[in-house]
Every structure is written in structure tokens, then in C-alpha cells.
Amino acid sequence: MRIVIGISGASGVIYAKRLVEELYKKAELDIIISDTAKKIIEEELGLSYKYFEKFGTLHDNRDFFSPLASGSNKFDAFVIIPCSMKTLSAIANGYSSSLIVRVADISLKERRKLIIAPREMPFSSIHLENMLKLSNLGAIILAPCPAFYFKPKSLEDIVNFVVGRILDLLNIENNLFRRWRC
Numbered sequence: 187m188r189i190v191i192g193i194s195g196a197s198g199v200i201y202a203k204r205l206v207e208e209l210y211k212k213a214e215l216d217i218i219i220s221d222t223a224k225k226i227i228e229e230e231l232g233l234s235y236k237y238f239e240k241f242g243t244l245h246d247n248r249d250f251f252s253p254l255a256s257g258s259n260k261f262d263a264f265v266i267i268p269c270s271m272k273t274l275s276a277i278a279n280g281y282s283s284s285l286i287v288r289v290a291d292i293s294l295k296e297r298r299k300l301i302i303a304p305r306e307m308p309f310s311s312i313h314l315e316n317m318l319k320l321s322n323l324g325a326i327i328l329a330p331c332p333a334f335y336f337k338p339k340s341l342e343d344i345v346n347f348v349v350g351r352i353l354d355l356l357n358i359e360n361n362l363f364r365r366w367r368c
């Protein structure tokens with residue numbers, strides 16, 4: 187299974203870190219990190235974006251000569267986590283100004299699985315309209331809104347809940363969180 191991960195410049199890069207740490211054992215990964223996301227990784231995680239190198243192949247978000255930029259190269263799913271409102275808007279409007287947006291564009295046109303984890307609070311009507319448009323086109327909008335019925339004890343528990351639900355959507359078995367009444 188080949189999965190592409192896009193990390194854009196929104197808060198919550200910890201979700202991307204946890205996702206790749208879990209996924210690389212089960213899938214071949216390609217990872218695209220936007221320039222702002224690189225800085226947010228330093229700011230929020232105290233890590234260089236190069237930390238992600240050990241989990242998959244890193245691609246420059248401005249490199250349209252990347253193999254990922256063509257629909258002729260196959261992958262099974264694209265997960266954008268976290269997804270900034272700028273990147274969300276570009277995808278919703280088919281404006282492929284970065285590799286992340288181009289791979290999302292390919293996912294839509296080739297009818298491949300596209301999971302978008304938008305991060306903003308509150309959402310404006312523009313954000314919501316863009317999400318609705320993408321949902322109607324087949325993308326899965328997974329806003330990282332954790333449940334609390336499993337009584338999380340730590341930040342890790344909360345992050346694992348969100349990441350576990352993404353693995354569920356990718357049909358990858360996981361026990362990252364306690365399911366309702368299990």
C-alpha cells in the first residue's frame with residue numbers, strides 16, 4: 187500500500203508526526219511538507235522537518251517535477267494533516283499552486299481516497315463552503331475533533347484517537363484508542 191501524506195502550515199503538526207510513526211510500519215510513505223509547516227514543526231514540536239525523513243520519501247512542496255505530480259503514478263490514498271485554510275481553498279478551487287494541492291487535485295480527478303484534516307477555529311462560511319464542496323466531490327473531511335467518551339488521560343491519548351480514526355478510514359487495523367463500550 188502506498189500512501190501520500192501532506193503536511194501544510196496549520197497548527198497540529200503533532201497529528202502528522204504520530205500518523206507517520208504509526209503508518210510507516212504498514213505502508214510505503216511519500217511525505218510533502220509545506221514551507222510554513224516546516225517552521226511550525228520546529229515551533230510546535232521542537233524538531234527539524236528532517237525528522238520525517240526516516241518514515242518515507244520527502245518531496246518539496248514546490249517541485250512539480252516530482253513523480254507525485256502526475257496522475258500516471260499510483261498511490262492508494264492521500265492524507266493532508268493538518269490542512270490549512272489556504273491549502274483547503276486551493277484544493278476546492280482546483281488551483282494547483284503547490285505539490286500538496288496538485289496531489290489532492292489528482293486524487294479528486296482519479297477518484298482516489300482523499301482525507302483532509304482541516305485546522306482552524308472558528309470556521310468562516312468560506313471555510314465551510316470549501317469543505318462542503320470537497321466532501322461532495324468525495325473527499326473525507328476529518329476535522330480533528332476528538333471524542334472524550336474514552337476518558338483520555340494525556341495529550342498522547344487525544345492525538346492517538348484522531349490518528350486511530352484516520353487509520354480506520356485507511357482500513358488499517360489499529361488499537362490506538364479505546365472504542366465505545368469496548
Ligand SMILES: Cc1cc2nc3c(=O)[nH]c(=O)nc-3n(C[C@H](O)[C@H](O)[C@H](O)COP(=O)(O)O)c2cc1C
Nearest residue numbers: 194195196197220222223226270271272273305306
Ligand atoms: C504558528 C502558525 C500556526 C498557524 N495555524 C494555522 C491554522 O491552524 N490554520 C490555518 O488555516 N492557518 C494557520 N496558519 C497560517 C498558515 O500557515 C498560512 O495561511 C500559510 O499561508 C499556509 O500555507 P500552506 O498551506 O501552503 O502551508 C498558521 C501560521 C503559523 C505561523
